[in-house]
Each structure stands twice: as C-alpha cells, then as structure tokens.
Amino acid sequence: MPSLQAFSSKDLTTEPLIIQACVEVENWDSCLMNIRAEVQRIGPPTPESVLTAALRASLNEARLAVQTITKFTSFSVSYREQIAIEDCKELLDFSVSELGWSLSEMGKIRAGDRNPHYQGNLEAWLSAALSNQDTCLEGFEGTDRHLESFIKGSLNQVTQLINNVLAMYTQLHSLPFKPPVNSTGFTSSVFPEWMTEGDKELLHASPVGMHADAVVALDGTGHYRTITDAINDAPSYSSRRYVIQVKKGVYSENVDMKRKKTNIMLVGDGMGETIVTGNRNFMQGWTTFRTATVAVSGQGFIARDMTFRNTAGPKNHQAVALRVDSDQSAFYRCSMEGYQDTLYAHSLRQFYRECSIYGTIDFIFGNGAAVLQDCKMFSRVPLPLQKVTITAQGRKSPHQSTGFSIQGSSVLATQPTFLGRPWKQYSRTVFMNTYMSSMVQPRGWLEWNGDFALNTLWYGEYKNYGPGASLAGRVNWPGYHIIKDAATAKFFSVEQFIDGLSWLPATGVKFTAGID
16 A cells, blocks of 8 residues: 555545555454545545544544443453543543544534644644543553453554544645744743633732632632532533632542533642642552542643642552643643652643642653643652653654643752653653753663663753753663754744644743744
C-alpha cells in the first residue's frame, strides 16, 4: 500500500484514504464497506467526507465498546477489577465525547467554515480519544489480568480506527488552516470564548467581596460544608462561568468533577490556606486514575489559590493529588502536593501559572498537552533505591499533539533528580528558560527500561540556567535535543502548542504567548 505521504491534497482520490481508514482493523472488509457507504451517503467524495465517515465509524465502535465492557462487571472478582471496569466505562465515555466533538467540528469544516482554531481542536480531541483506551487497560495492573485480555479485544478496533483517523488528519494536509501566529511574543490579553465580561474581573478580584455563585465553608458560614456538595449542585453543561468560593480550611474529601460540569471555577483563599486532601493510593486497591484527591473533566475549568494534596506517602506508590481531563483548563497559584504521580495531566489542553508541584517519582505525568509557566518543582525524599524523576509523559503516537512544555520555571531539587523518563514510545517534554538546582543530575534524563523509546521520544532543553543546567554531561539519545533555534522553541509556546490565544485567560492568569 502506498504511504499517505506519497499523496498530496490536490491529487488524492478517496479510495486510498478509505483504505488507510481501515488499516489493521480486524474486520477489514466490513470497515471498507461501511466507510464507502457512509462517504456516498454524505455527498461528493472528498478527503473531508472520508474523514467524517471514519470519525463516525470510530464513534460507533466506541459506543459499542462501552456496551460490551459494561457486561464484564459481573465477572470481576476483586475490588481493583471492579474499579478498573468503572474506569474503562468512564474513559470510553470520554472518547465518545471527544469523537462527537470532532465529528461536529468536521461538519463545520465541510460546510465551508474556516475557523483557524479547528486544527488545534481536532488534534487535541483525537489525541485524547486515542489514549483513553490505554488508561483503561493500565487499570488492571495488580490483577491476574484475565479480564484485561477480554477487554483489550473489545478496545482494539476502536483504538485502531482512532489512530488511523488521527494519522490521516495530521499527514494529509488536506485542511490547510493554521492557528494565527502572534509574532510579538509578548503577553496576550485574549480571553477564551466562554468567558463573559464579568469573568475577566474574577481573576483579578480578591475573594473578599467577589461575586460567587456558591460558597463552601467548613464552619457553616457558606452555602455548603463540602466542595463535593457544591459541585453536585452546580449546573450541568453550563455555558457561563459558575464560581465556587472555597474558604480557608482543610477539606478531607475526594472531589470528582464529571465531564458534564463545565465552566466551573474554584477560588480558594490561597496556597496552604484552602487545602483539599486525601490519601487514596494504589496499595489500597485503587487504580492510579481513581486515586486522585481532585479530578476535573468538564471543559473550561479554572482553579485559583488552592492546594491539592495526597498524603499517602512514598511507600504507597501511585497516589494522585490532581487529575486533569478538562480541555482548555487553567490553574493559577495552585499547589499540587504528593509523592509518586502527584499531577496527572491525563489529557487535553492545560495551562499552569505560578503553581508549585511536589513529588518523588514521575510527579508530573500523563498525556495531556500542558504548558507550565513560572512554576516551581520540588523534590521530596523517595524510598531507598528509588530515583526522583519529575516528568513521565505518555505520548503513544507521533501524530498526537500532546507533551509537556515547562517554561520560565524552577527545578528546586534537594534530592538527586532527573528531568524525565519516557513512559510511552513517543514521550515529549521540553524545559525552557528554567532554573535548575545543583541536584539535577548531569545526565539530565533517565531511561524507562533499557533502550525503550530512546529513538522515538522528543526531549529538549533551551536556554536553561543554574548549576544543574549544564549540557556537557547530558544523555546522547537520538531523541534528545539541545534546542538552538527560536523556531523550534516557538513550537512549544502557548500560542502554538496549546493554541492558547484562542482560549487562555490572560488578565489575572498572565501568560507569555511566545518564547524568548
């Protein structure tokens, strides 16, 4: 079969695209027949109509997988298996949502709408949809794996279909719109589309006297005593900002904001003042996905002046303080405190400003597209023989638009520390304009397992400084890069990497659009 790269957007016929949509799909003949029929139903055969048909096939397969996995609930024999199955259902629901959003976006493109941000949206949503199935299967770690093998069979087809659609989309260049580039590199003052005029003041305002839709206070002076109760009563699928003020205190609860809880903003009284704490961990039988003290999934989430904490300690292994599946989410002056797996930047586009992250092993991990600016990373004492690693980015396909971009920040390591290690085949992480203390090890980066991913990862450093920033002793892996040109560095900027100019709040949550 010819490579997709052999075709141009001008001379492509639709048949090679239809074939590509079904590559390595188990039911090959059925896939071809269904997509051909759908293309004919949609209208004139074009690259856009093939992508639409392939998206619809992926969506149908994801829905079918949800139904199939639900049937496995009665076969689970352990608590961990039961949780893993529930994770799988939620994660596949994520994929259904993301594929649905993508299908809607393709409809606008086919109708002639040339919004320059469609490319960023589609790449973000398809990237997330591709990874959710992996997280589902990872939840069976610690079981006898008998259910995992059955469930994996149910997921193979949906995963392959999504992978094919993402590959087609990114390789074909048949949708030639790029996000607008702000060449100034200065701080932007653009607000996301979902922000009202009143929202813009929220990020400047003091909690005292600011308008809040709900107030949470442990002493009973608010509307609620728990954050969970306030979230449960918040409107679902809200198109306006819903502000929940959380007064200072230590809130011992696990907060899970589902995908229907959109445009929620949590405002605390400051890092170390408003604290949400839990101790769920892997050793208790939880999946890593479900250990999170706070989990946010609804689009457009903002948190300000909060601490998210997991107190399980290093001996209990995976124990997440904050998990984020919220597209176009922002965290301002927040602290994430844990040991192994503190901040789970699981999926979609995320921004962190003036935040503090504490941990030991892989304490910033996941497969989101995340930018961290002016943040501080603190190492903690690990277990004996453990090595402190800051990042473990989980990009599994070269076509995913995911990765971690850490800019203008500080690595304040007090233990021997490595910048990251490759959790998945195409792991992608860069540190730029960042201070590194002397405990950052001369090699900089750590292997995951032998030579796994060393050829395919993309790790980079650009204009870092401090006693641990010397490049003289760094690893010489094929995938490691000393970034020397501004164009490469700019790819990882807010404006390009997370399409930030289309959505990122700027007044209050300051951000630098480009890279110096």
